[in-house]
Amino acid sequence: MELRQLASLVAVVEANFNVTEAAERLHIVQSAVSQQLARLEGELGTEIFTRKGKRLVSLTASGEKVLNYARQSLALRENILAVGRDHVDEDKGILRIGTTHTQARYVLPRVIQEFRKVFPDVSLQIHQGTPQQLVEMALADKVDFSICTEELGEHPTLTALPIYRWNRVLIAPKRHAVLRCKPLGLECICKYPLITYTFGLNGSTHLKSTFARSGLRPNIVLSAVDTDVIKTYVREGLGVGLIAQTAYSPTIDKDLSMRELKHLLPWETTWVAYHREKYLRRYQQSFIDLLNRMTVENGRIVEPGNAGRKDRR
Amino acid sequence: MELRQLASLVAVVEANFNVTEAAERLHIVQSAVSQQLARLEGELGTEIFTRKGKRLVSLTASGEKVLNYARQSLALRENILAVGRDHVDEDKGILRIGTTHTQARYVLPRVIQEFRKVFPDVSLQIHQGTPQQLVEMALADKVDFSICTEELGEHPTLTALPIYRWNRVLIAPKRHAVLRCKPLGLECICKYPLITYTFGLNGSTHLKSTFARSGLRPNIVLSAVDTDVIKTYVREGLGVGLIAQTAYSPTIDKDLSMRELKHLLPWETTWVAYHREKYLRRYQQSFIDLLNRMTVENGRIVEPGNAGRKDRR
DNA sequence: ACTCCTTACGGAGCACGTAACTATA
DNA sequence: TATAGTTACGTGCTCCGTAAGGAGT
Numbered sequence: 001m002e003l004r005q006l007a008s009l010v011a012v013v014e015a016n017f018n019v020t021e022a023a024e025r026l027h028i029v030q031s032a033v034s035q036q037l038a039r040l041e042g043e044l045g046t047e048i049f050t051r052k053g054k055r056l057v058s059l060t061a062s063g064e065k066v067l068n069y070a071r072q073s074l075a076l077r078e079n080i081l082a083v084g085r086d087h088v089d090e091d092k093g094i095l096r097i098g099t100t101h102t103q104a105r106y107v108l109p110r111v112i113q114e115f116r117k118v119f120p121d122v123s124l125q126i127h128q129g130t131p132q133q134l135v136e137m138a139l140a141d142k143v144d145f146s147i148c149t150e151e152l153g154e155h156p157t158l159t160a161l162p163i164y165r166w167n168r169v170l171i172a173p174k175r176h177a178v179l180r181c182k183p184l185g186l187e188c189i190c191k192y193p194l195i196t197y198t199f200g201l202n203g204s205t206h207l208k209s210t211f212a213r214s215g216l217r218p219n220i221v222l223s224a225v226d227t228d229v230i231k232t233y234v235r236e237g238l239g240v241g242l243i244a245q246t247a248y249s250p251t252i253d254k255d256l257s258m259r260e261l262k263h264l265l266p267w268e269t270t271w272v273a274y275h276r277e278k279y280l281r282r283y284q285q286s287f288i289d290l291l292n293r294m295t296v297e298n299g300r301i302v303e304p305g306n307a308g309r310k311d312r313r
Numbered sequence: 314m315e316l317r318q319l320a321s322l323v324a325v326v327e328a329n330f331n332v333t334e335a336a337e338r339l340h341i342v343q344s345a346v347s348q349q350l351a352r353l354e355g356e357l358g359t360e361i362f363t364r365k366g367k368r369l370v371s372l373t374a375s376g377e378k379v380l381n382y383a384r385q386s387l388a389l390r391e392n393i394l395a396v397g398r399d400h401v402d403e404d405k406g407i408l409r410i411g412t413t414h415t416q417a418r419y420v421l422p423r424v425i426q427e428f429r430k431v432f433p434d435v436s437l438q439i440h441q442g443t444p445q446q447l448v449e450m451a452l453a454d455k456v457d458f459s460i461c462t463e464e465l466g467e468h469p470t471l472t473a474l475p476i477y478r479w480n481r482v483l484i485a486p487k488r489h490a491v492l493r494c495k496p497l498g499l500e501c502i503c504k505y506p507l508i509t510y511t512f513g514l515n516g517s518t519h520l521k522s523t524f525a526r527s528g529l530r531p532n533i534v535l536s537a538v539d540t541d542v543i544k545t546y547v548r549e550g551l552g553v554g555l556i557a558q559t560a561y562s563p564t565i566d567k568d569l570s571m572r573e574l575k576h577l578l579p580w581e582t583t584w585v586a587y588h589r590e591k592y593l594r595r596y597q598q599s600f601i602d603l604l605n606r607m608t609v610e611n612g613r614i615v616e617p618g619n620a621g622r623k624d625r626r
Numbered sequence: 627a628c629t630c631c632t633t634a635c636g637g638a639g640c641a642c643g644t645a646a647c648t649a650t651a
Numbered sequence: 652t653a654t655a656g657t658t659a660c661g662t663g664c665t666c667c668g669t670a671a672g673g674a675g676t
Contacts, residue, residue, distance in 0.1 A: 004666085034633085
């Protein structure tokens with residue numbers, strides 16, 4: 001039994017039991033994949049797939065077990081290859097980051113700039129997705145690690161590290177009625193149509209329950225995955241925006257008024273997470289270290305990688 | 314990179330960097346192993362071994378990491394093959410048990426008899442060793458699981474399950490002076506030369522500290538790994554024996570007097586343990602289930618596999 | 627009719643074995 | 652000098668590709 005055969009098995013499953021597509025992903029012809037599968041089943045003396053005539057339909061009970069082990073084997077191969085690449089040139093390679101729009105747009109630029117100074121020969125890939133997708137991507141090694149606020153902290157096969165804590169701010173067009181509320185409270189905010197992040201993104205899960213606990217039903221007229229979209233509609237006068245403080249820029253957004261809501265809304269933690277068994281190359285570890293040293297002051301990222309405020313949590 | 318290459322790497326390390334010996338274990342010629350290693354190092358682009366001229370001396374830093382992953386890969390291959398064998402004939406195969414002399418001689422026979430009734434086509438292998446060796450054997454998959462009283466419960470990469478609790482009895486020739494002690498206490502026992510298990514076997518670690526805590530220094534004139542050896546010397550009049558209650562047979566040992574010491578000496582737990590990631594075939598799981606259902610009454614194994622006393626722990 | 631999988635067959639490459647060479651103890 | 656490892660080369664097997672055949676939608 002060789003890894004080649006296990007790779008065929010995994011590829012076929014990931015291609016929804018379409019052998020032809022699996023072959024394309026493996027950059028070999030379809031018949032070769034068929035042969036590997038036949039060889040594997042022959043060697044194990046058991047059917048891995050259930051079939052309908054010649055078509056593969058699903059996995060047998062044994063097949064499920066084998067698949068599980070096969071995936072782990074291939075992950076180990078990746079680790080071994082990574083050890084090799086690290087040794088050949090430990091400052092050169094690819095870094096694949098999975099994250100949400102908001103992180104990619106407002107948080108990561110400073111970190112990435114810092115990272116590029118130290119590792120100019122590492123090419124960066126940013127893969128965007130929902131928190132659920134980011135978990136999948138980290139588990140399947142489609143990305144080296146994922147960064148976002150939800151989902152990451154809970155999965156048992158991911159190692160998750162907290163990066164920073166943040167809260168929301170309210171944004172509204174200058175002279176909007178909400179700005180006259182003194183003091184600014186939840187009931188007051190709820191009087192106006194709200195625009196905020198789509199449920200399940202950027203910590204909106206906690207947000208919802210906070211309003212619920214106060215017995216308030218916010219009127220969310222629009223939700224978006226994307227802070228820029230929210231700002232746009234706030235500018236259009238569609239409503240009042242609730243966005244991450246890190247996403248508010250006093251210079252770019254000077255046409256919008258901002259109010260902090262730290263005292264009203266729950267704090268969120270943004271995490272970085274990677275597969276528990278993954279070998280991290282030196283520069284990957286360095287990136288995570290940079291994230292950990294990242295300092296947030298008044299919701300603005302001050303200086304990743306310097307001494308800064310260390311007592312952040 | 315294929316498993317064949319990783320197998321060569323592991324074999325060489327396990328043969329103390331002797332390529333010739335590794336080749337013999339793999340049932341191929343030595344040059345073939347050399348080639349596989351060269352191929353692996355070539356593909357990784359890194360030296361795995363440090364060399365003295367042509368001879369392999371040790372692993373490099375990368376080599377250590379690779380070896381670690383390689384071992385895990387090969388363990389996964391074993392699991393996959395086991396899934397296959399389970400499917401081909403789930404009641405047929407080999408069961409390799411690692412254990413100490415005392416377990417093999419006094420505890421396992423009843424369990425094994427029961428097991429053979431259910432799985433007549435499983436061939437059994439008993440491998441004996443010290444608790445330390447048994448841990449190694451379980452970790453390296455030289456045995457399917459290990460059974461003994463010490464060491465097993467602590468190792469993090471082993472799954473350990475308690476089987477039964479036991480204590481020691483005192484044995485002495487009929488009419489020996491120690492038998493006249495009423496009540497029988499530790500001080501009294503310490504007046505006579507003692508014969509018991511060698512340190513690190515059959516729970517003698519706890520035994521030592523119990524005497525120490527009472528401020529007593531037992532005079533252990535002979536220690537053995539083997540209960541039968543202890544009995545022999547007790548019969549010779551060399552001293553008083555402290556053995557596991559399960560190892561005393563009223564019929565065979567009717568020339569020796571026995572006294573329970575439950576109230577004086579610490580209880581020991583005998584464990585079964587296997588590698589945390591190991592796939593257990595059906596009959597292996599069944600054997601462990603049998604061990605778990607094993608019932609001990611007055612230190613005698615009553616009936617493995619029946620209802621019996623279930624409130625044992 | 628089209629897609630998809632299997633099987634047969636041929637060529638290229640890889641693995642293993644033999645053997646000659648080289649280096650260490 | 653004996654032992655151990657590398658390198659060279661030949662043979663057989665594996666793997667991949669092409670292509671034909673059968674099975675499902």
